[in-house]
Amino acid sequence: MIKREFKVNFKSFLIWLSILIIIFLIVYLLYPYIITDDTVRNIDEMMKIFPTEVLKAFNMDIASIETAYGWVKTEGVMFILLITGFYSSILGGNILLKEENDKTIEYLDSLPIKRNKILTNKIIVGITYILLFTIIFGLFNYICLNLSGDFSQKQFMLLSITPILVGIPFFAFNLFISTFMHKTKKTIGISLGMVFIFYIISVISELSTNIEFIKYFSLYTLAGTRDIIANTTMNSLNIFISIGISIIFIALSYIRYNKKELL
Amino acid sequence: MNDVIVRLKHLKKYYGSARGIKDVSLNIHKGEIYGFIGPNGSGKSTTIRTIMGLINKTDGDIYINGVKLDGESIEIKKIIGYLPSEINLYDDMTVKQALDYHELFYNKDLKKRRNELVKLLKIDENKRIEDLSLGNLKKVGIVLALMHEPEILILDEPTSGLDPIMQSIFHEILIKEKEKGTTILYSSHVLSEVSSICDTIGFIKDGVVIKEDSIDNIKKDNYTYLKITTKEIDKVKKELNLKIIKESNNEIVLLNTMNINELIDKLSKINIDRLLIEEIPLEDLFMNYYK
Structure with missing residues (x-):
């Protein structure tokens, strides 16, 4: 069964991974032509116009976009986290619910297999794909950055791990939400909306110290990219919270799925 | 009677205030074909889906082989073959892949019975599930329900979509299953379809079993x-x-x-x-x- 799960979910994995790779490939290929002495001067001028809070929201106060790696630390990491968020959320929302949406659950649930086993298989496949997504994209990024110039390898490694800290909780949260639904159409909207809302919360929280507390309402805070870029360290608390949130929502999904009416 | 294999006692299922089934009590004896008859919307599929654990009962009891069903039971699922009224399989598979996949869930060799059924029902294993007509899909569903040689067969409107020749072949298969000792719950809204092969008939109306008797007594x-x-x-x-x-x-x-x-x-x-x-x-x- 698990083999089939990998096969069924491979296509969306490939599509989302390709989207991210294509975006980055375009940037890496064009960057040497975009970033010249003149454009760097223009960017510097432009940066002076922006308030510090706005620059902070995009890590531009602690990183420069003069190099490809600089772009990764600012806008690049934003793309990585957003797209991993989308992929993980949609995967979590669909992986289990697809059986109900396609009405194959009536067949699957009549087989001698426990619902817990069905769920466990789907969770293993989902998490494996999120890890593979991060690893494969990290490798791609590593090769491209190696070709484009010097960069901090430790910092890059830490930044490359951050999508996992966000992706798995997104997956677990949406998996839990999906146990209340019967159609995937509804969960896709919820998944995408949630990623946007959490991302906007994390950006807004950087705009003023007065509203900084709202960052605790966003899963994107778990990425902790500012710490990594500024200090080349990862806040271990974020790792524990990410694991904790994932465990809680996965446990709730088991409880809920065992009681769920499947038709 | 102690040879009752499937017993439902005052089974109820409500969706909020809406009625699914109000009071379903029935007794299916070992080795009999039980015709579960009722018009559309009378509660046949709801009863069957409740037995299968796909939906949760509101009240009442389900006994299979004398064991009260309370939650999931793999052992019970192993001895049941289920054919839903609308069969939905994985579209991306071929018939062969679907049958192979099914085999993975049972720890025994199902090849012999599978091949017999495929031959009897004239199924092309190379066709893709998404390309099958309703009748051919139903035939695959019949193989899936029967290939692990279950002790209890639960069939919900099994002949819808089958042509008369295939219906006749299917009924012959069921009679042979009965001879082997298989207990069969056969749901239909057409009495004449089941009266020739059933031993007992239960009539359901508006979620209530209104009569349950042997076909001989009903005729008498x-x-x-x-x-x-x-x-x-x-x-x-x-x-x-x-x-x-x-x-x-x-x-x-x-x-x-x-x-x-x-x-x-x-x-x-x-x-x-x-x-x-x-x-x-x-x-x-x-x-x-x-x-």
Whole structure:
């Protein structure tokens, strides 16, 4: 069964991974032509116009976009986290619910297999794909950055791990939400909306110290990219919270799925 | 009786205040074919899905092999073969892949029985599930329900989409299953479809099992049509007090549910020109339950 799960979910994995790779490939290929002495001067001028809070929201106060790696630390990491968020959320929302949406659950649930086993298989496949997504994209990024110039390898490694800290909780949260639904159409909207809302919360929280507390309402805070870029360290608390949130929502999904009416 | 394999006791299922099933009690004995008859929306599929654990019962008890079902049971699922009314399989698979996939869930070799059924039902294993017609999909569903040689077969409207020849082959398969000792719950809204192979019939109406009896007893019921020609139509109505099927000037057709002696006694009080007593067809009897 698990083999089939990998096969069924491979296509969306490939599509989302390709989207991210294509975006980055375009940037890496064009960057040497975009970033010249003149454009760097223009960017510097432009940066002076922006308030510090706005620059902070995009890590531009602690990183420069003069190099490809600089772009990764600012806008690049934003793309990585957003797209991993989308992929993980949609995967979590669909992986289990697809059986109900396609009405194959009536067949699957009549087989001698426990619902817990069905769920466990789907969770293993989902998490494996999120890890593979991060690893494969990290490798791609590593090769491209190696070709484009010097960069901090430790910092890059830490930044490359951050999508996992966000992706798995997104997956677990949406998996839990999906146990209340019967159609995937509804969960896709919820998944995408949630990623946007959490991302906007994390950006807004950087705009003023007065509203900084709202960052605790966003899963994107778990990425902790500012710490990594500024200090080349990862806040271990974020790792524990990410694991904790994932465990809680996965446990709730088991409880809920065992009681769920499947038709 | 101790050979009851499937027993439902006052099973209820409500969706909020909406009725799924109100009171379903039935007993299916080992090795019998039980016809579960009712019109569309009467609660047949809800009952079956509750037995299968796909939906949760609101109240009542389900016993399989004497064991009260309370939550999931892999052991019970292993001995059940289930054919839903609308079969939905994985579209991306071929028939062969679907049958291979099914085999993975049972720790025994299913090849022999699988091949027999595929041959009997004339199934092309190389076709993709998404390309199958409704009838061919149903045939694959039949193989899936039967290939692990279950002790209990639960079939929900199994012949919908099958042509008459295939229906006949399917019924022959079921009779052979019965001979092997398999217990079969056969749901249908067409009585004539099941009356030839069933041992017992349970009629369900508006979520309630209104009658459960052996097919022989049902046929033995003294239900007859009385066609009476008389000038005393009003007296006939008053004396007999039976359900009127048809009425014209001097002729009335009634559904007789009285025993024959009582009937003769009452008829003797009426001046009758002509009397015709006909056996009621099973289909009409079925319709009578639902009027």
